[in-house]
Amino acid sequence: MLASRQIEPGKCYVNENARNARQVLRVERQTVVFSDYDLETGKLRGAPNKRCTREEIIHWADREATHGEARSLKQEEQEALFRTHTASDGPSQTVDPLAGLHEAARRSNFMK
Numbered sequence: 001m002l003a004s005r006q007i008e009p010g011k012c013y014v015n016e017n018a019r020n021a022r023q024v025l026r027v028e029r030q031t032v033v034f035s036d037y038d039l040e041t042g043k044l045r046g047a048p049n050k051r052c053t054r055e056e057i058i059h060w061a062d063r064e065a066t067h068g069e070a071r072s073l074k075q076e077e078q079e080a081l082f083r084t085h086t087a088s089d090g091p092s093q094t095v096d097p098l099a100g101l102h103e104a105a106r107r108s109n110f111m112k
Contacts, residue, residue, distance in 0.1 A: 012065035032057045042072045
């Protein structure tokens with residue numbers, strides 16, 4: 001079980017028994033929006049933008065994912081689905097897992 005202060009957008013949390021990782025996309029008061037990944041394959045489980053309460057994820061998670069575990073998640077697949085599902089949701093405070101790469105690419109193209 002985690003402390004509530006540990007639930008932060010952009011972080012991944014692991015349930016050892018389920019061999020599952022959840023990447024938190026955003027936190028809206030007591031609701032956590034996340035994507036579910038198979039820890040063995042790194043593949044997305046189901047659609048992104050799943051929701052649960054902050055309390056549920058605190059009890060679900062055994063620990064924060066290691067850097068290696070978080071890097072192994074197939075986030076390109078999640079990003080494509082995430083953009084499809086959030087297009088109709090309107091503006092929100094979301095975490096783009098590849099935001100730094102997008103910004104670097106934009107700047108390098110802008111500087112040319």
